Amino acid sequence: MADAEKIIEIEVLRYRPEQDKEPVLQTYKVPFTDDMSVLQGLQYIKDYLDGTVSFRWSCRMAICGSCGMMIEGKPKLSCKTFLREYYPQGLRVEALAHLPIERDLVVDAADFVAKLERIKPYIIPKEARTLEQGEYLQTPQQRDMYEQFSSCINCMLCYAACPQYGLNPKFTGPGVLALLHRYNADSRDGGQDERMKLGYADEGFWGCTAVGYCSEVCPKGVDPANAINQNKMNSAINYFTRFVTPGRADK
Amino acid sequence: MKRSNEPIFWSLFGAGGMLAALIGPALVFITGIAVPLGLIYAPDTMSYNNMLAFAQNWAGKLVMFGVVALFLWHAAHRIAILLHDFGVHAVAAVKLFSYGGAFLGTVIAGYALLAVGF
Structure with missing residues (x-):
């Protein structure tokens, strides 16, 4: 990450059935580059900040249909949405609306x-x-x-x-x-x-x-x-x- | 799964919507703007006698009944769905208010058109 000086705040809706009575928001500060998707931001969180964050993903190119989530209240594929669109104000990601949450951003399909x-x-x-x-x-x-x-x-x-x-x-x-x-x-x-x-x-x-x-x-x-x-x-x-x-x- | 009876209401809604889109604006212009302001049409176009003659003709009856009834059914369905989308789901009450209103309007229109004679 050569030009990783930009930091964006990602609010993630957490729900861990074993400890949370109801979903709670948790904020992470993520260094990012202009070519990074929201999915890559979440992967950064999982790899470097908090390994307990759960989300589904597979192809990274909008064909598998796994990484859908609410991004700033709108249903979007996180691999097809870029972090730069939400800079500098930051963004909130939540599990898909209307579907039961299994864990964090993972819904029950x-x-x-x-x-x-x-x-x-x-x-x-x-x-x-x-x-x-x-x-x-x-x-x-x-x-x-x-x-x-x-x-x-x-x-x-x-x-x-x-x-x-x-x-x-x-x-x-x-x-x-x-x-x-x-x-x-x-x-x-x-x-x-x-x-x-x-x-x-x-x-x-x-x-x-x-x-x-x-x-x-x-x-x-x-x-x-x-x-x-x-x-x-x-x-x-x-x-x-x-x-x-x-x-x-x-x- | 049980077949829905919605096609009845949806068809009336669709027919009313089509009719409203095709002649609604023209009707508003003619009856609400042009005739009252004396534009284009003769001043007595919508006089009592002319309108009564129109309502007494069978074709006039058909047009008036179609416009009143179908517009009402279109509005009823639109209102019922709008209320539903806004979170009012008291289904029976909403249906009574919307479709009941359209039904009542249809009956009154039919009765009035028959009552003015031929």
């Missing part, structure tokens, strides 16, 4: 993972094909129908942003609903009916009030609000046509 599994986040082939028949072909136009939604990295920033998820954790939430749409909108997929049953519920698309903050905070340019709105239309059409469309009444 069990609810998110359970919801993700429920929507079957994989292609359910429309028709079985033998090896001889070759691969499932798709035109660029068909790919465009779902491509942006496939960029989701499951970082849960949209869950920390969503006021409806904060009010009612039963709401399926933006990320999972965007992924539901990603598979439903894939021309190779035939699992729409199973997935839409989850979407038609109050806890599905209808739990959204179109606030749109999820799309704003997404670090990968996914637009969950758009996915949900498209499917409110699909759900409404299904709601009214299910009695006149053969075979739809039970769906």
